Amino acid sequence: MSDQPRVEIYTKDNCPYCDKAKNLFDSKGVEYEEYNVTGDDERFEEMVERADGRKTAPEVFIDDELIGGWDDTCELEERGELDEKLGITDGDDDAIEHRKLIIAGTGIAGLTAAIYAGRANNEPLVIEGDEPGGQLTLTTDVANYPGFPEGISGPDLVNNMKEQARQFGAELENGIVESVDDTCRPFRVELTNGDVYTADAVIAASGASARTLGVPGEDELMGYGLSTCATCDGAFFRDEDMLVVGGGDAAMEEATFLTKFADTVYIAHRREEFRAEDYWVDRVQEKVEDGEIEIMKNTELIEIHGSQEAGVDHVTLVENEQGHPTDRLDDPETNEFEFDVGAVFYAIGHTPNTDYLEGTGVETDAEGYLHTQGGDGGGQTETDVPGIFGAGDVVDYHYQQAVTAAGMGSKAALDADEYLEDLERASSSGEAEPAAADD
Numbered sequence: 158m159s160d161q162p163r164v165e166i167y168t169k170d171n172c173p174y175c176d177k178a179k180n181l182f183d184s185k186g187v188e189y190e191e192y193n194v195t196g197d198d199e200r201f202e203e204m205v206e207r208a209d210g211r212k213t214a215p216e217v218f219i220d221d222e223l224i225g226g227w228d229d230t231c232e233l234e235e236r237g238e239l240d241e242k243l244g245i246t247d248g249d250d251d252a253i254e255h256r257k258l259i260i261a262g263t264g265i266a267g268l269t270a271a272i273y274a275g276r277a278n279n280e281p282l283v284i285e286g287d288e289p290g291g292q293l294t295l296t297t298d299v300a301n302y303p304g305f306p307e308g309i310s311g312p313d314l315v316n317n318m319k320e321q322a323r324q325f326g327a328e329l330e331n332g333i334v335e336s337v338d339d340t341c342r343p344f345r346v347e348l349t350n351g352d353v354y355t356a357d358a359v360i361a362a363s364g365a366s367a368r369t370l371g372v373p374g375e376d377e378l379m380g381y382g383l384s385t386c387a388t389c390d391g392a393f394f395r396d397e398d399m400l401v402v403g404g405g406d407a408a409m410e411e412a413t414f415l416t417k418f419a420d421t422v423y424i425a426h427r428r429e430e431f432r433a434e435d436y437w438v439d440r441v442q443e444k445v446e447d448g449e450i451e452i453m454k455n456t457e458l459i460e461i462h463g464s465q466e467a468g469v470d471h472v473t474l475v476e477n478e479q480g481h482p483t484d485r486l487d488d489p490e491t492n493e494f495e496f497d498v499g500a501v502f503y504a505i506g507h508t509p510n511t512d513y514l515e516g517t518g519v520e521t522d523a524e525g526y527l528h529t530q531g532g533d534g535g536g537q538t539e540t541d542v543p544g545i546f547g548a549g550d551v552v553d554y555h556y557q558q559a560v561t562a563a564g565m566g567s568k569a570a571l572d573a574d575e576y577l578e579d580l581e582r583a584s585s586s587g588e589a590e591p592a593a594a595d596d
Contacts, residue, residue, distance in 0.1 A: 162243060164189035167204040167216040172389050173294035173312055174227040175215040180289060181234065184331045187243055195392070210465050212393045213380045219243065226380060231287050235333050235349035256282045258573055259346050259356040260327075261334045261513070264291020265559045266549025267362035268318040269566030270573075274360075275325030277574045282356075283322065283329045284348065286510070290315040291364045292550070293559055295386050302559050314559075334363070339517040339542050357580055358544045358573045361514060361527060362566060365507030365550040370402070374461030378501075382469030383461060385503045387411035391418050397499025400425060400472060402458050408504035409437035415502065416449040423498065425456045428480045455480045459493075461501055471497045509551045518542045527552045538569040544580075546573050 164182060166189050168175035182189050194201040194214065208216040208223060217224040219242050224230050233239040258274055258281045260267050267283060274281040293299065293311035300308040319329060332352060338345035343355040367385040369375060375383060384390040387401070391414060399419040401412040404426035415422045424441070431438055444450040453476070460473040475482040477491040485491045509525045519540045520528040527547035530539045538546040548569035549562040 160244065161188065162220045163218075164243070165192065165218040166190070167192045167194055167200075167208070167214055169193060169214045169392065170195040172214050173290070174386065174389050176294070176312060177289050178215040178217060178227050178230055181230065181331055185240070185243065185245060187245075210468075211380050212382070212468065213384065213390045214393075231333075234331070235287070237350040240350075253353045253355060255343065255355045256280070257356070257577060258282070258358045258360065259284065259334075259344075259354060260360045260362055262286045262291065262362035262364050262510075262549070262551075263289050263315070263319065263329065264362060264364045264549055264562065265293055265315070265318070266364070266562040266566035266569070267291070267360070268315065268322050269563040270360050270362055270548060270570040271322035271327040271329075272318065272325055273567050273570030274573065275322055275327040277570065278326070279570075279574060279577060281322075281327045281360075281570075282354065283327055284334050285329060285331045286363050287333050288364065288366065289331070290319075292507070295388055299559065334513045336513050337517055337545070339519075339545065342544075344544065358546070358576055360538075360546045360548060360566075360569045360573055361511065361519075361540075361551050362548045362562075362569065363510040363513070363551055365509045367503060368506050368508055369503060370458060370505065372458060372460050374463065377465065378461050378463055378469055381465045382463055382499065383501045383503070387414050387502045387504075390500075391415045391502070394418065394468075394500035396420050398423065398497060399500045399502065400458070400496070400498040401502045401504055402426075403504035403506075404428060404430075405432040405504065405506065406434055406437050407506075409433040409441045411502055411504050412450055413437075413440050413444060416444055419449075419500075421448075422450045423453055423496075424450065425453045425458055425474060427455065427457045427482065429454050455482060457481070457483045458501070459483060462495075469498060469500055471495050472501060507550065509554075511551050514545075517545070519545055519547075524554070526554050535575060536572055538565060538572045539576075544576055546576075 168191055192200055194204055204216055217230050258279045260270050260281050260283045263285045271281050271283045294315055298308050299311050332348040335349045336347045343357050344359055346354045346356055395418045398421050399415050400423045401408050402425050412422045412424050456474050456476045459475055463470040474496050475491055475493045477485045482491050511525045519542050529547045529552055530536050538548055540547055546569040548565035
């Protein structure tokens with residue numbers, strides 16, 4: 158493609174967001190030049206200079222214009238502007254394609270649903286979402302997924318499942334679902350890039366996104382020493398003191414991983430007790446005994462200091478022995494202090510990606526997690542709207558394990574298959590739309 162703009166992507170090893178960026182351009186058939194900065198100081202300094210001081214990967218350029226990291230590139234894709242920059246045009250913007258089943262999300266739940274739906278000849282269209290592959294792509298070592306006694310990396314497991322889904326007839330498309338209209342049948346599904354589909358059934362398996370704190374300095378320093386992905390960015394801050402915020406499995410895993418690069422890793426947790434499972438607490442304790450990790454309990458982050466040019470310089474923390482110190486800022490026992498670190502990593506949970514179902518009859522809890530029928534028998538993944546099903550982290554705020562997401566994904570595909578069969582029978586006999594399945 159001689160008239161194609163020049164695309165350059167700076168990447169690093171073991172960087173899931175780099176893989177996401179490359180996969181996006183691959184899916185568009187766009188050629189690009191890749192510069193891996195791992196172990197290449199000269200190339201790394203070149204990236205930092207061209208990216209206005211950012212020290213995270215990937216960094217994407219189109220015809221020497223800085224597009225930015227994965228989030229920036231994805232935002233352009235959502236708005237439909239990336240194709241314009243790449244000179245890609247859609248010959249028929251008004252075309253609406255009908256699919257039997259659309260699955261939103263390519264995490265473990267969505268991909269398992271795609272495998273089962275493909276085997277049932279439901280020809281699922283799987284929309285990748287804003288984090289293709291889901292949270293597992295940010296995990297370097299999955300040691301508890303059945304069938305892998307030596308463990309497997311999160312990206313490898315996801316890529317294997319994508320290939321398996323394609324073998325059974327699933328089609329994967331890069332994009333993000335913006336809205337679902339349930340006022341008519343079939344459902345009308347619109348993507349953020351303007352694409353429109355109709356679908357007889359929809360499986361919501363769009364996962365959850367990393368939370369942030371909203372503290373001063375956060376917006377300015379995200380990508381300049383503040384990150385939500387230790388495996389992506391930890392190596393850029395070698396020999397720095399690093400702060401991990403959180404107390405669950407993710408925080409323990411990220412802190413353990415960061416000991417490969419950090420001088421010392423500090424964990425700030427707002428309570429006395431960790432929420433992480435004993436396995437991760439034990440691993441962190443081993444690192445504590447080795448002097449690689451220090452734990453700061455009953456402590457919260459309230460401000461991040463630094464600049465985009467120099468990165469994170471230090472943070473402001475508060476501590477109270479009763480825990481949740483930001484709720485006790487007026488307590489004379491609450492201690493506020495400055496703390497020197499060169500990088501900060503958030504591991505404080507996730508928010509379910511269910512905004513695209515607002516305006517439908519699908520019920521959610523106060524935090525946005527989908528309500529499904531549950532119980533015994535069939536139809537456990539049905540929402541309050543017949544034909545819309547939920548699986549994975551959009552439903553499960555408790556277990557949040559890959560294996561439970563896979564189980565829910567298989568249930569959703571089986572429930573959707575039963576619904577589609579009932580719909581076909583009703584259509585052939587002239588009956589009304591099928592109701593939700595009975596237990």
